[in-house]
Amino acid sequence: MTNTAPSDPTFDPDRPAPARVLLRGGTVHSPEEPFATAMLVEDGKVAWLGSDSAADVAHADSVDEIVELDGALVTPAFVDAHVHLTSTGLALAGLDLHDALSLTDALDRIASFAAGLPAGETVIGQGWDESRWPERRAPSPAELDRAVGGRPAYLSRADVHSALVSPALVAAVPEVRGAVGFDAEAGLARQDAHHLVRRAAFALLGPGARGAFQAAALRRAAELGIGALHECGGPDISGEADFLQVLAAGRELGGPEVFGYWGEFGAAAKALELGAVGAGGDLFLDGSIGSHTACLAHAYADKYTLGASYADAEQVAEHVVQCTEAGIQAGFHVIGDGAMATLLDGFDAAAARVGRDALYRIGHRVEHAEMIPAGGIERLLAFGIVASVQPAFDAAWGGEDGMYAARLGAERARAMNPFAAMQRAGVLLAFGSDAPVTALDPWGTVRAAAFHQTPEHRISVRAAFAAHTRGGWRALGGRATASGMLVLGEPATYAVWDVEPEDVIVQAADERLSAWSTDPRAGVPGLPDLSVGRGVPGAVRTVVRGRVVFDGGRVG
Incomplete structure (x- = not known):
């Protein structure tokens, strides 16, 4: 690919983006034009999709920049729906x-x-x-x-x-x-x-040190083809000064966009004052499996404790009502099934006060949702709750010999992170990393969902990719400013990947999930082959709303 942007991924936000850019000679992942090999970007938006020959006839003489893709793949940039940037x-x-x-x-x-x-x-x-x-x-x-x-x-x-x-x-x-x-x-x-x-x-971290760490995290995200991130802050995580500085870094460093969630009970107004899009994220109802602080309905297998409960259903209800009346999302950190029961009981109480439809219209969030009691998925759907989940947790700690099995026993561990059941029910999934808990690694996240260590929880590569792109934008509720798809009129937020054309496929879904054809005539846009044992694609360029935020040159 021909490189015309600076090699430094921390792009200068004061430098104007070219008004008209034509990308040609590759594969463009678009549901609108599944066989597109070229894309025109005008004033930061997708202005045209089609073939190279049509691009040459209609656009080649009227653009400010031509990007020769040399067979590379262009997809929507990823959205990491749960991070801690500092x-x-x-x-x-x-x-x-x-x-x-x-x-x-x-x-x-x-x-x-x-x-x-x-x-x-x-x-x-x-x-x-x-x-x-x-x-x-x-x-x-x-x-x-x-x-x-x-x-x-x-x-x-x-x-x-x-x-x-x-x-x-x-x-x-x-x-x-x-x-x-x-x-x-x-x-x-x-x-x-x-x-x-x-x-x-x-x-003890001063603004200079925090700024350096935030810039490093944003650079890494851009290098991985991530175009937007959801920062989850709060008084017990990093504090107001850090949260404000993270949001400022997202505006000023010219890298991926940053949307902030502030996790504090009863602080809907404060969240808005801080510039957050919601009063949630890591608003803790419990802790984690590894630290024996996730709140369980039954004791841990390796330690006689039910974990920790940080709030009750009444507190959940009060916060949800306050956020609903303010017109912003609430969101809660929930890992154990005991904490999930508290969350759902709280939403029942909130619905009794403001109506189920009001909750559904907002689209409140739950983070992690690893253990869901019987009937819980249907209740999540009934309230319109978005599940912001981390497939890399299963890759790191799932499986018959993993930490989850050691803490909970094999039977309960096998029930964790039921992505397929949530997807079948219609619960909106948004994928993230919870970095630094697991690393920023979007293609690894897609693979972890498609090859979940418990086979019945697997979803297709196509569905996992959608959860890590469109899902992240939809998880912002009314604050979303893009769809996460490369279609006409949408922001040109995309990544270019060093993938051989023959490795861009419609990867067969599990036979229980497949409702679409892998026949090329079906017109389903392809994605990289993520079969276990293969490497993940490397980003060549990442662009946010028409501005190059990372350009690493042609790989390989």
């Missing part, structure tokens, strides 16, 4: 333990990172997961203290619902000692204690 940048540029192979490996990495910091500076890192290590345990307070050289340290678990805290950080935040969820012997903070130490740790 923490994602911290994982990219700081101490990331996601791929640590053992306790010893993790301690070595922590010590090496700490040794490179100025004396006394707090060590902030994330991503450790003891369930993957042969030792099956996290570092002790003494081991952590030695590794960080006596510094304050906050190291969040992979699920970001608990954290290791060094003795020096506990001394700096003495109120954590009496907080719910603090285990002094293990040096581990869950629940309220985790919120305290997380706020304290992130308060």
